[in-house]
């Protein structure tokens with residue numbers, strides 16, 4: 026088990042994680058920027074406060090299970106895992122390279138601590154539900170967390186799982202939705218409107234919480250609160266800003282699947298310049314990423 | 320290897336698809352395009368810009384993509400559905416089977432980013448089983464264009480064939496190996512390279528080397544290399560190199576995998592007595608399998624298979640991956656030599 030970090034320590038950790046996300050993506054030359062940066066605070070909260078886990082023993086039977094459904098944001102998970110001690114930070118620079126354990130989309134059989142393979146969207150919540158159901162059959166005490174994206178809510182497979190988990194009152198399951206309002210073709214409310222999302226989950230017998238996904242206290246409170254809900258699965262709709270921390274990326278769907286220097290838009294600064302600006306902005310935040318209410 | 324003797328112009332086959340959509344859309348207003356949150360990268364955007372009212376965004380929902388299109392086709396439209404091959408037909412296979420193939424309605428399924436060469440995205444996105452999935456399906460036409468020009472022609476042809484049709488596309492920019500004039504007909508393969516059509520100059524050089532190696536008689540090809548998709552470029556590179564060392568081959572572009580052009584396969588099996596198949600797909604169930612089925616029934620000859628050896632891919636640079644999994648010209652050359660040995664033993 027790792028020591029739980031304090032709030033201030035968590036903020037600083039989240040910022041270091043953002044810096045490493047940018048560095049590893051630039052090194053890889055491809056991948057996704059917006060999702061990982063937007064979810065840096067939530068992954069920091071999980072790996073350094075919320076999860077019952079042991080980085081030196083990733084197969085520990087009593088560990089909480091963190092299932093990542095939207096596999097394309099795996100860089101944030103890899104960085105958080107490296108910082109938590111699952112593997113050396115130096116390994117981050119192998120992302121997406123031949124022979125790496127850090128596949129472009131995460132693979133269970135390659136990297137201990139990755140609970141399931143993902144990338145194709147919409148099937149994580151169903152796997153998490155199956156896992157939670159099986160664990161409950163055996164009276165297991167650990168919790169199952171599923172991190173998923175808003176874009177995935179277009180998919181039938183996701184809603185089939187919402188029905189199943191609601192029916193079966195899987196209170197050992199908590200879903201966290203990265204509600205960043207973007208997907209590839211644009212803003213979610215234009216591509217395929219999801220609102221009112223809360224009412225949809227409530228209608229399917231879920232307990233629903235809304236949080237600011239950049240407020241570490243709110244993240245931690247909400248996840249702990251869910252443990253005390255015994256009749257239903259809980260979904261935490263985390264409002265996040267895609268690309269959070271790097272001004273030119275924030276809230277722009279263009280950065281969903283691009284990394285600094287690889288977008289071929291005319292008049293863009295060079296790769297070095299884009300990387301420099303991103304790293305500079307993150308450094309000057311000095312662990313002070315502000316949520317909307319702080 | 321002197322690659323400069325071939326066209327170095329590279330365009331992705333998905334780009335040819337996008338251009339084909341526009342041509343098909345201009346020719347027939349029944350053509351509509353549906354896309355699952357990948358409008359830019361499947362190049363469906365070209366159609367969307369031209370015909371915004373005939374473009375339909377489905378979101379990340381490939382099962383709905385196939386079935387909504389099936390409904391539209393049953394009504395009388397000619398829908399093209401665009402996504403990545405891993406998800407369509409990867410995820411929505413049963414929907415395609417029942418609502419498109421069994422209904423026998425003309426939905427055109429475009430599987431972009433197929434094959435190992437999506438590279439860094441890794442195994443989840445490297446669709447290597449789609450030809451097997453689709454060619455096992457009754458009523459389905461399966462096409463795998465060799466380059467962007469052919470992808471454009473295949474798209475235009477698909478709009479007119481009245482059948483459920485799968486078009487396999489790639490992400491990477493790959494060499495243009497056909498021309499505007501190259502004939503294209505669904506179900507009719509095309510001989511890309513044949514010793515009898517060689518220039519006098521090259522023929523002279525060949526005679527020289529043949530004297531040195533005492534290779535086959537009369538310049539007849541010793542092996543038929545049958546491929547589909549952008550890897551045909553590697554096949555052509557291999558064939559030219561083999562010719563330099565006195566081994567003649569014929570390279571056949573089997574862009575339609577279903578219905579496969581049996582006549583051409585049998586004809587060249589009879590001429591050469593040995594076949595090598597080349598594809599960026601699992602060896603199990605792919606083009607090689609389709610060719611083997613034709614040969615076994617009609618004219619069995621030794622065959623070697625270049626393709627994915629019953630394995631998932633992984634992250635890496637596209638070229639590195641083709642090398643690691645033995646799909647480069649050097650591997651085709653080795654397969655040709657091996658099949659010649661088998662034929663002669």
Ligand SMILES: Cc1ncc(C[n+]2csc(CCOP(=O)(O)OP(=O)(O)O)c2C)c(N)n1
Pocket residue numbers: 059060095097098144145146147174175176177205206207208209267281282355356357379380381406410
């Ligand atoms: C089944 C499936 N279809 C399509 C894709 C391609 N894809 C990857 S990410 C993505 C956008 C999804 O939106 P979201 O997860 O909200 O993206 P983000 O907020 O991280 O930009 C799509 C369509 C996929 N990975 N899986």
Ligand SMILES: [Mg+2]
Pocket residue numbers: 174175176203204205206207208
């Ligand atoms: Mg999103």
